[in-house]
Amino acid sequence: MTSPRILRLLAITLVAATLAACGARDGEDTVRAPSDPDTDRSDARLSEGAGSQTIWEAFGRRDVETNVAVNKYIWSASLEVLDFLPVQSVDPFTGVIITGFGRPPGGGRAYRATVLINDPALDARALNVSLQTQNGPASAATIRAVEDAILSRARQLRIADNRF
Known part of the structure:
Protein backbone atom coordinates (compact mmCIF):
# COMPACT_ATOMS: atom_id res chain seq x y z
CA MET A 1 0.00 0.00 0.00
CA PHE A 59 -25.12 20.24 11.98
CA GLY A 60 -28.63 21.61 12.50
CA ARG A 61 -30.79 18.57 11.66
CA ARG A 62 -33.75 18.46 14.03
CA ASP A 63 -36.28 15.68 14.25
CA VAL A 64 -38.75 17.59 16.40
CA GLU A 65 -41.53 19.78 15.04
CA THR A 66 -41.29 23.45 15.86
CA ASN A 67 -44.47 25.48 15.94
CA VAL A 68 -43.91 29.19 15.56
CA ALA A 69 -46.82 31.24 16.79
CA VAL A 70 -47.49 34.61 15.18
CA ASN A 71 -50.04 37.02 16.58
CA LYS A 72 -52.86 37.15 14.05
CA TYR A 73 -53.90 40.67 14.99
CA ILE A 74 -50.43 42.15 14.50
CA TRP A 75 -50.12 40.18 11.24
CA SER A 76 -53.40 41.53 9.86
CA ALA A 77 -52.72 45.05 11.12
CA SER A 78 -49.28 45.07 9.47
CA LEU A 79 -50.77 44.14 6.12
CA GLU A 80 -53.53 46.77 6.50
CA VAL A 81 -51.29 49.64 7.61
CA LEU A 82 -48.70 48.94 4.91
CA ASP A 83 -51.24 48.23 2.17
CA PHE A 84 -49.82 51.03 0.00
CA LEU A 85 -46.56 49.07 -0.36
CA PRO A 86 -46.37 46.22 -2.89
CA VAL A 87 -45.91 42.93 -1.05
CA GLN A 88 -42.92 40.95 -2.32
CA SER A 89 -42.82 38.11 0.17
CA VAL A 90 -44.88 36.92 3.13
CA ASP A 91 -44.26 33.97 5.40
CA PRO A 92 -46.93 33.58 8.09
CA PHE A 93 -45.06 30.65 9.65
CA THR A 94 -41.99 32.74 10.53
CA GLY A 95 -43.83 36.07 10.76
CA VAL A 96 -41.92 37.92 8.03
CA ILE A 97 -43.45 40.44 5.60
CA ILE A 98 -41.20 42.01 2.95
CA THR A 99 -42.47 44.81 0.71
CA GLY A 100 -41.14 46.71 -2.26
CA PHE A 101 -40.87 50.47 -2.64
CA GLY A 102 -44.11 52.45 -2.54
CA ARG A 103 -45.30 55.94 -1.68
CA PRO A 104 -47.74 56.53 1.18
CA PRO A 105 -50.95 58.40 0.33
CA GLY A 106 -50.15 62.11 0.27
CA GLY A 107 -46.43 61.48 0.79
CA GLY A 108 -43.53 62.26 -1.47
CA ARG A 109 -40.96 59.75 -0.29
CA ALA A 110 -40.91 56.11 -1.33
CA TYR A 111 -40.44 53.51 1.41
CA ARG A 112 -39.70 49.82 1.59
CA ALA A 113 -40.53 47.80 4.72
CA THR A 114 -39.57 44.56 6.37
CA VAL A 115 -41.76 43.43 9.27
CA LEU A 116 -40.94 40.65 11.72
CA ILE A 117 -43.55 39.36 14.15
CA ASN A 118 -41.72 37.05 16.52
CA ASP A 119 -44.06 36.48 19.45
CA PRO A 120 -47.67 35.30 19.87
CA ALA A 121 -48.43 38.04 22.40
CA LEU A 122 -50.11 41.29 21.42
CA ASP A 123 -47.17 43.28 22.66
CA ALA A 124 -44.78 45.90 21.29
CA ARG A 125 -41.86 43.48 21.76
CA ALA A 126 -43.48 41.11 19.27
CA LEU A 127 -43.16 43.62 16.41
CA ASN A 128 -39.98 44.68 14.61
CA VAL A 129 -40.26 47.08 11.67
CA SER A 130 -37.46 48.14 9.37
CA LEU A 131 -38.11 50.98 6.91
CA GLN A 132 -35.82 52.07 4.14
CA THR A 133 -36.03 54.98 1.71
CA GLN A 134 -34.34 55.05 -1.66
CA ASN A 135 -31.58 57.14 -0.07
CA GLY A 136 -31.00 54.93 2.97
CA PRO A 137 -32.70 54.01 6.24
CA ALA A 138 -35.77 55.92 7.39
CA SER A 139 -35.70 58.06 10.51
CA ALA A 140 -36.35 56.50 13.89
CA ALA A 141 -39.42 58.72 14.35
CA THR A 142 -40.96 57.40 11.12
CA ILE A 143 -40.30 53.79 12.13
CA ARG A 144 -41.81 54.42 15.56
CA ALA A 145 -44.90 56.03 13.99
CA VAL A 146 -45.43 53.00 11.71
CA GLU A 147 -45.00 50.60 14.66
CA ASP A 148 -47.51 52.61 16.71
CA ALA A 149 -50.00 52.59 13.84
CA ILE A 150 -49.66 48.80 13.45
CA LEU A 151 -50.07 48.16 17.18
CA SER A 152 -53.07 50.51 17.42
CA ARG A 153 -54.76 48.77 14.51
CA ALA A 154 -53.98 45.36 16.04
CA ARG A 155 -55.67 46.40 19.29
CA GLN A 156 -58.69 47.63 17.33
CA LEU A 157 -58.92 44.28 15.52
CA ARG A 158 -58.73 42.41 18.81
CA ILE A 159 -61.47 44.52 20.36
CA ALA A 160 -63.64 44.02 17.27
CA ASP A 161 -63.11 40.28 17.62
CA ASN A 162 -64.65 40.43 21.13
CA ARG A 163 -61.59 38.91 22.75
CA PHE A 164 -60.54 41.84 24.91
Missing part, protein backbone atom coordinates in the same frame (compact mmCIF):
# COMPACT_ATOMS: atom_id res chain seq x y z
CA THR A 2 1.15 3.49 -0.75
CA SER A 3 1.30 6.29 1.79
CA PRO A 4 -1.72 8.30 0.43
CA ARG A 5 -3.90 5.18 0.53
CA ILE A 6 -2.91 4.52 4.14
CA LEU A 7 -3.72 8.12 5.11
CA ARG A 8 -7.08 7.92 3.31
CA LEU A 9 -7.93 4.63 5.07
CA LEU A 10 -6.91 6.12 8.42
CA ALA A 11 -9.10 9.20 7.82
CA ILE A 12 -12.11 7.07 6.87
CA THR A 13 -11.62 4.91 9.96
CA LEU A 14 -11.40 8.01 12.17
CA VAL A 15 -14.61 9.48 10.71
CA ALA A 16 -16.43 6.14 11.11
CA ALA A 17 -15.30 5.85 14.74
CA THR A 18 -16.42 9.40 15.46
CA LEU A 19 -19.85 8.80 13.95
CA ALA A 20 -20.22 5.52 15.83
CA ALA A 21 -19.52 7.32 19.11
CA CYS A 22 -22.41 9.72 18.45
CA GLY A 23 -25.31 7.59 19.60
CA ALA A 24 -28.95 8.49 20.05
CA ARG A 25 -29.96 10.09 23.31
CA ASP A 26 -32.48 8.66 25.71
CA GLY A 27 -34.63 11.83 25.92
CA GLU A 28 -35.82 13.99 23.08
CA ASP A 29 -35.78 17.77 22.82
CA THR A 30 -39.24 19.25 22.74
CA VAL A 31 -40.26 22.70 21.66
CA ARG A 32 -43.81 23.61 22.43
CA ALA A 33 -45.57 26.82 21.48
CA PRO A 34 -48.78 27.92 23.14
CA SER A 35 -51.97 26.93 21.38
CA ASP A 36 -53.67 30.30 21.86
CA PRO A 37 -51.86 33.13 20.02
CA ASP A 38 -53.28 35.69 22.44
CA THR A 39 -51.68 34.28 25.57
CA ASP A 40 -49.78 36.40 27.99
CA ARG A 41 -46.03 36.67 27.48
CA SER A 42 -45.40 34.59 30.60
CA ASP A 43 -47.38 31.72 29.05
CA ALA A 44 -45.54 31.97 25.74
CA ARG A 45 -42.27 30.56 26.98
CA LEU A 46 -40.85 27.68 25.01
CA SER A 47 -39.49 24.68 26.82
CA GLU A 48 -36.40 23.04 25.45
CA GLY A 49 -34.43 20.04 26.54
CA ALA A 50 -30.71 19.75 27.19
CA GLY A 51 -28.05 20.70 24.65
CA SER A 52 -27.30 18.79 21.46
CA GLN A 53 -25.46 15.51 21.76
CA THR A 54 -25.60 13.81 18.38
CA ILE A 55 -23.67 14.66 15.26
CA TRP A 56 -26.91 15.40 13.37
CA GLU A 57 -27.97 18.03 15.92
CA ALA A 58 -24.54 19.63 15.69
Whole structure:
Protein backbone atom coordinates (compact mmCIF):
# COMPACT_ATOMS: atom_id res chain seq x y z
CA MET A 1 0.00 0.00 0.00
CA THR A 2 1.15 3.49 -0.75
CA SER A 3 1.30 6.29 1.79
CA PRO A 4 -1.72 8.30 0.43
CA ARG A 5 -3.90 5.18 0.53
CA ILE A 6 -2.91 4.52 4.14
CA LEU A 7 -3.72 8.12 5.11
CA ARG A 8 -7.08 7.92 3.31
CA LEU A 9 -7.93 4.63 5.07
CA LEU A 10 -6.91 6.12 8.42
CA ALA A 11 -9.10 9.20 7.82
CA ILE A 12 -12.11 7.07 6.87
CA THR A 13 -11.62 4.91 9.96
CA LEU A 14 -11.40 8.01 12.17
CA VAL A 15 -14.61 9.48 10.71
CA ALA A 16 -16.43 6.14 11.11
CA ALA A 17 -15.30 5.85 14.74
CA THR A 18 -16.42 9.40 15.46
CA LEU A 19 -19.85 8.80 13.95
CA ALA A 20 -20.22 5.52 15.83
CA ALA A 21 -19.52 7.32 19.11
CA CYS A 22 -22.41 9.72 18.45
CA GLY A 23 -25.31 7.59 19.60
CA ALA A 24 -28.95 8.49 20.05
CA ARG A 25 -29.96 10.09 23.31
CA ASP A 26 -32.48 8.66 25.71
CA GLY A 27 -34.63 11.83 25.92
CA GLU A 28 -35.82 13.99 23.08
CA ASP A 29 -35.78 17.77 22.82
CA THR A 30 -39.24 19.25 22.74
CA VAL A 31 -40.26 22.70 21.66
CA ARG A 32 -43.81 23.61 22.43
CA ALA A 33 -45.57 26.82 21.48
CA PRO A 34 -48.78 27.92 23.14
CA SER A 35 -51.97 26.93 21.38
CA ASP A 36 -53.67 30.30 21.86
CA PRO A 37 -51.86 33.13 20.02
CA ASP A 38 -53.28 35.69 22.44
CA THR A 39 -51.68 34.28 25.57
CA ASP A 40 -49.78 36.40 27.99
CA ARG A 41 -46.03 36.67 27.48
CA SER A 42 -45.40 34.59 30.60
CA ASP A 43 -47.38 31.72 29.05
CA ALA A 44 -45.54 31.97 25.74
CA ARG A 45 -42.27 30.56 26.98
CA LEU A 46 -40.85 27.68 25.01
CA SER A 47 -39.49 24.68 26.82
CA GLU A 48 -36.40 23.04 25.45
CA GLY A 49 -34.43 20.04 26.54
CA ALA A 50 -30.71 19.75 27.19
CA GLY A 51 -28.05 20.70 24.65
CA SER A 52 -27.30 18.79 21.46
CA GLN A 53 -25.46 15.51 21.76
CA THR A 54 -25.60 13.81 18.38
CA ILE A 55 -23.67 14.66 15.26
CA TRP A 56 -26.91 15.40 13.37
CA GLU A 57 -27.97 18.03 15.92
CA ALA A 58 -24.54 19.63 15.69
CA PHE A 59 -25.12 20.24 11.98
CA GLY A 60 -28.63 21.61 12.50
CA ARG A 61 -30.79 18.57 11.66
CA ARG A 62 -33.75 18.46 14.03
CA ASP A 63 -36.28 15.68 14.25
CA VAL A 64 -38.75 17.59 16.40
CA GLU A 65 -41.53 19.78 15.04
CA THR A 66 -41.29 23.45 15.86
CA ASN A 67 -44.47 25.48 15.94
CA VAL A 68 -43.91 29.19 15.56
CA ALA A 69 -46.82 31.24 16.79
CA VAL A 70 -47.49 34.61 15.18
CA ASN A 71 -50.04 37.02 16.58
CA LYS A 72 -52.86 37.15 14.05
CA TYR A 73 -53.90 40.67 14.99
CA ILE A 74 -50.43 42.15 14.50
CA TRP A 75 -50.12 40.18 11.24
CA SER A 76 -53.40 41.53 9.86
CA ALA A 77 -52.72 45.05 11.12
CA SER A 78 -49.28 45.07 9.47
CA LEU A 79 -50.77 44.14 6.12
CA GLU A 80 -53.53 46.77 6.50
CA VAL A 81 -51.29 49.64 7.61
CA LEU A 82 -48.70 48.94 4.91
CA ASP A 83 -51.24 48.23 2.17
CA PHE A 84 -49.82 51.03 0.00
CA LEU A 85 -46.56 49.07 -0.36
CA PRO A 86 -46.37 46.22 -2.89
CA VAL A 87 -45.91 42.93 -1.05
CA GLN A 88 -42.92 40.95 -2.32
CA SER A 89 -42.82 38.11 0.17
CA VAL A 90 -44.88 36.92 3.13
CA ASP A 91 -44.26 33.97 5.40
CA PRO A 92 -46.93 33.58 8.09
CA PHE A 93 -45.06 30.65 9.65
CA THR A 94 -41.99 32.74 10.53
CA GLY A 95 -43.83 36.07 10.76
CA VAL A 96 -41.92 37.92 8.03
CA ILE A 97 -43.45 40.44 5.60
CA ILE A 98 -41.20 42.01 2.95
CA THR A 99 -42.47 44.81 0.71
CA GLY A 100 -41.14 46.71 -2.26
CA PHE A 101 -40.87 50.47 -2.64
CA GLY A 102 -44.11 52.45 -2.54
CA ARG A 103 -45.30 55.94 -1.68
CA PRO A 104 -47.74 56.53 1.18
CA PRO A 105 -50.95 58.40 0.33
CA GLY A 106 -50.15 62.11 0.27
CA GLY A 107 -46.43 61.48 0.79
CA GLY A 108 -43.53 62.26 -1.47
CA ARG A 109 -40.96 59.75 -0.29
CA ALA A 110 -40.91 56.11 -1.33
CA TYR A 111 -40.44 53.51 1.41
CA ARG A 112 -39.70 49.82 1.59
CA ALA A 113 -40.53 47.80 4.72
CA THR A 114 -39.57 44.56 6.37
CA VAL A 115 -41.76 43.43 9.27
CA LEU A 116 -40.94 40.65 11.72
CA ILE A 117 -43.55 39.36 14.15
CA ASN A 118 -41.72 37.05 16.52
CA ASP A 119 -44.06 36.48 19.45
CA PRO A 120 -47.67 35.30 19.87
CA ALA A 121 -48.43 38.04 22.40
CA LEU A 122 -50.11 41.29 21.42
CA ASP A 123 -47.17 43.28 22.66
CA ALA A 124 -44.78 45.90 21.29
CA ARG A 125 -41.86 43.48 21.76
CA ALA A 126 -43.48 41.11 19.27
CA LEU A 127 -43.16 43.62 16.41
CA ASN A 128 -39.98 44.68 14.61
CA VAL A 129 -40.26 47.08 11.67
CA SER A 130 -37.46 48.14 9.37
CA LEU A 131 -38.11 50.98 6.91
CA GLN A 132 -35.82 52.07 4.14
CA THR A 133 -36.03 54.98 1.71
CA GLN A 134 -34.34 55.05 -1.66
CA ASN A 135 -31.58 57.14 -0.07
CA GLY A 136 -31.00 54.93 2.97
CA PRO A 137 -32.70 54.01 6.24
CA ALA A 138 -35.77 55.92 7.39
CA SER A 139 -35.70 58.06 10.51
CA ALA A 140 -36.35 56.50 13.89
CA ALA A 141 -39.42 58.72 14.35
CA THR A 142 -40.96 57.40 11.12
CA ILE A 143 -40.30 53.79 12.13
CA ARG A 144 -41.81 54.42 15.56
CA ALA A 145 -44.90 56.03 13.99
CA VAL A 146 -45.43 53.00 11.71
CA GLU A 147 -45.00 50.60 14.66
CA ASP A 148 -47.51 52.61 16.71
CA ALA A 149 -50.00 52.59 13.84
CA ILE A 150 -49.66 48.80 13.45
CA LEU A 151 -50.07 48.16 17.18
CA SER A 152 -53.07 50.51 17.42
CA ARG A 153 -54.76 48.77 14.51
CA ALA A 154 -53.98 45.36 16.04
CA ARG A 155 -55.67 46.40 19.29
CA GLN A 156 -58.69 47.63 17.33
CA LEU A 157 -58.92 44.28 15.52
CA ARG A 158 -58.73 42.41 18.81
CA ILE A 159 -61.47 44.52 20.36
CA ALA A 160 -63.64 44.02 17.27
CA ASP A 161 -63.11 40.28 17.62
CA ASN A 162 -64.65 40.43 21.13
CA ARG A 163 -61.59 38.91 22.75
CA PHE A 164 -60.54 41.84 24.91
